[in-house]
Amino acid sequence: MIGFYTVMEGVIAFFLIAGGVFAFIGSFGLARLKDFFMRLHGPSKTSTLGVGCVLIASMCYFSLIEGSLSLQGMLITIFLFITAPVSAHLLAKSALHYKLARDPRTLDDIEELKDGEDDEKPNGENGHLP
Amino acid sequence: MIPTQRWLPMPLLSLLLLAMWLLLQQSVSLGQILLGSLLALVIPLITQPFWERQPMLKHPWLLVRYIFRVLGDIIIANLQVSKLILDPRGRMSPAFIEYPLELTEMLPITILASSITLTPGTVSVNLRKDRRTLVIHALNTGDREDTIAQIRERYERPLKEIFEC
Amino acid sequence: MLDNALWISVALFTVSIMLNLYRVAVGPALPDRILALDTMYVNSIALIVLFGIWLNTKTYFEAALLIAMLGFISTVAVCKYLLRGDIIE
Structure with a gap:
């Protein structure tokens, strides 16, 4: 029985530290990388996984000390994994709209970034009113 | 009845x-x-x-397999992106990619765009209004055609199978 | 072992929030700042959950859930504002 507790403790500690390291790398990328579109990669993937790891660790911890399965953390994890891509997509879209500066190495020959192209308001589709 | x-x-x-x-x-x-x-x-x-009309789910079990595949890819993606971020010389070749979509319904496209954002080195940036092209930003691409083929093989084909045929 | 891991994790998340704060202050364009704020709320969720583990209580899960929802909604609202100049059209 002691063996089981020790193993679980190790698993929880691993998830806690892995989560911290991933979140740190994501924020480090946010602070270090050179243009907005590159910065977007850090937080949208790495930070989300970091917080997911911490939530899994807390789920394991509470399941262990209460002796019953505790799934509430799962709700936050799923919510974060569903919403992170959506907010990243919206942010990227607004950055395209403002035509933010890109890193000179970027291959950016798409029509959204050409001069003179204007993003008009949405028409009646997609539930938006004209 | x-x-x-x-x-x-x-x-x-x-x-x-x-x-x-x-x-x-x-x-x-x-x-x-x-x-x-x-x-x-x-x-x-x-x-x-x-709500818009939702497409029917034809093969729920394939969806479960798809979710596990995406979860596995998320971990690989994070290791790759971490390596790129921590690379002290910062060698990267970012690029915008135009991805021609085969899917037509809104829900599968949303799932595809989310999976693209969560998996290796790519973020979906813009869905054109005709719903035919998805613009993707990749952090480090060797070859654009290669990335497109990979996404099509790994994510779009299974989604198409799950929702349409 | 768990105690040390908890403290290391808290330290890493605190440093992450500091880095995000740096990007909020410096970030050349508005989307940069919003992205930094978005990351900051995600990191603060983790800090709250860690605090809950430290105090040995599950009450903080609800707070974390609320922050997750409000953070997502506010990010979407601000992005919508940037894109259209209007939130509700």
């Missing part, structure tokens, strides 16, 4: 609502299940006018 479509317009949403209610309440007692089922029946009926 009333057709199922009338009083249970979105069975998947109802199931999801019930599961979420039970998770929030942290109990599976009979009362909570009854209350959750009531909410799961009533909420889809009330919100039905807001």
